[in-house]
Amino acid sequence: MGDYFKSQSSYSNTFKHKNSKFPIRLKPLKNELLSSWLLREAYAHYMNPPAFISLYFYNFDRHIFHRDIDLVGINENFIKQLVSKTYYKKEDFLGMTLKSYEGYLFINLNKSNRNLFILQPRFRKGRAIKKAIRFCPLCLKESKEQYLKKYWRLSFSTICLKHKCFLYDNCPECGEVFSPNKRKYDIKEYHCHKCGFSFSQSPIKYVSKLSSGFKNIQKINEILESGVFIFEGKPILSIFFFPILKQVLRFLYFYNFRTIELLNEESHLLNIQLPEEKNKKKRFLEDLSIKEHYILFTVAMEIFKSKDSFEKYIKDNKIGFPFLNRGIEYIPFWYDELIKQFSxxxxxxxxxxxxxxxxxxxxxxxxxxxxxxxxxxxxxxxxxxxxxx
Ligand SMILES: [Zn+2]
Ligand SMILES: [Zn+2]
Structure with missing residues (x-):
């Protein structure tokens, strides 16, 4: 009899939680990712994230962290429940997702496919098996409460512009892929779930003062933030620039159009070489390493410094007209103007x-x-x- 009542009351308790607001409602931090905020919420309630989700949400189970929460916040229903549990608005939550890059990085985010310059995770048993998020050890160290930033999901975020050092996407101690949701909930700091290494203690690899990377990566960030790329004194919407930037990355990486001095200089500074045609295993640009991304974006931005630098690159590499617009879904007018002389x-x-x-x-x-x-x-x-x- 007693048992019967006990189970009844715990049953209704479960639903009570599903209907109620979170007792603790943390303020999202600057540029924080939705998943990072959710993790902080769970730990603030002294719960592990899967238990927290199944206690407070209807129709979502603990496996939610095996999905890319940060793409669009799972779905409308999940966002609706988040709104009902806090004092925040739908826009506040969507602003913490990658959907907020719509109109800046791409026109529309594609929920079921790859998105331009977005690192895409893959999970196995809740563990990240593909590098899809990076971190800056010094950013982790300096914030009172460690959290993850939205732009650490972007492939050109290779260095921290504040601390002028390289980001990491794996454990410097044992090499395990950075898997933010896998950690002991009683440890406040982000750490490796495999060896326990605390990521804020990672060795700092500063960007060389001789490299053009800092200024060029900074430039990409400015374009993303303002939504405008200034080329030859004329403003171009960033959504019409980024796909063309990707085209030049393809030239450099996949087509081996590599005659440009800066590429040698940057490779030399970092002591790495882009792989030759034969041993290229990576099918997608998003799968490259942080340092490869750093070099490619640095060099590609240099090519788009001016009309002259672009033309010189095309001529030096003897890139034929068919290559220039191959594979681009929509050829923007400014680029069409730029390349028509090569036809x-x-x-x-x-x-x-x-x-x-x-x-x-x-x-x-x-x-x-x-x-x-x-x-x-x-x-x-x-x-x-x-x-x-
Ligand atoms: Zn930093
Ligand atoms: Zn480790």
């Missing part, structure tokens, strides 16, 4: 011309393809730039 022909075949070429090929018994058409017209054609085959 042999200043015209593009009309739909009619392409249709007759297709007819011609078919007549000859040849299956038409964009590759064949590109060759015929001596310019790069694909389904975005021409008719359906």
């Amino acid at each position: 042999n022909k200043h015209y593009f075949p009309t739909d009619e011309e392409i249709k007759s070429a297709v007819k011609y090929l078919k007549k000859k018994g040849i299956k038409p393809s964009y590759k064949k058409l590109s060759k015929m017209f001596d310019c790069y054609l694909d389904k975005r730039r021409t008719v359906e085959l």
Whole structure:
């Protein structure tokens, strides 16, 4: 009998928590990531994060930390519950997610696919197995309460602009991937769940004064913050600049267009070489190491210093016109203007011309393809730039 009442009351207690506000409501810190704030909330309640989630939320279980909470805050329902448990607004929470980069880094965030310059996590049994968040040991050390910053999820965040040192994405002691939600809840500091190393004690690797990295990475951050890239004195919306910046990273990394002095200098300073074509294992730019990212972004920004530096890079590497816009979903006007001088022909075949070429090929018994058409017209054609085959 007694047991019956006991289970009844604990049952209703569970729902009481699901309906109530958090007893302790922490203020989000400057540039804090949503997951970081949630973790702090859980620890402030002396609970481990999975237990905290299952106690306070409807329809969400403890596995929530095995998902990318910071992309959009899981979903509308989760954000709604967060609002009901605090005095904060929906916008406050969305501002702590990567969705807040919409209109600055990309037009719309893609929930189910990769997003430009965003490091994407992968989990196995709640443990991060892919490097998707970085930290600055000195930032961790100096804040009263350790927390994670939103921009540590971006691939160009390779150094701390405040402390002028490199960020980390793994444990300097044992190499384990940084997995923020895996820690002993009675230890306040971020530490390695495998060996216990406290990350604020990581050795500081300062950026060399001889490197152009600091000023160039700073420049990218300014563009992200202002939403504007100034090129040749003209403002360009950052959402139309970042995809083109990525294009130049691809030239440098995947296509081996590496004739540029700064690349040698920066590689020499860091004592690393970008891998040659044959032993490139990484399929996506987001998968590269912090130092590789640092070098690539530093050099790419140098290329976009001026029209002259861009043209020199294209000429020195003999990059053909088809490469310049290959794989770009939408070619912004400013870039189209910049590259059109490299096109042999200043015209593009009309739909009619392409249709007759297709007819011609078919007549000859040849299956038409964009590759064949590109060759015929001596310019790069694909389904975005021409008719359906
Ligand atoms: Zn720092
Ligand atoms: Zn470790």
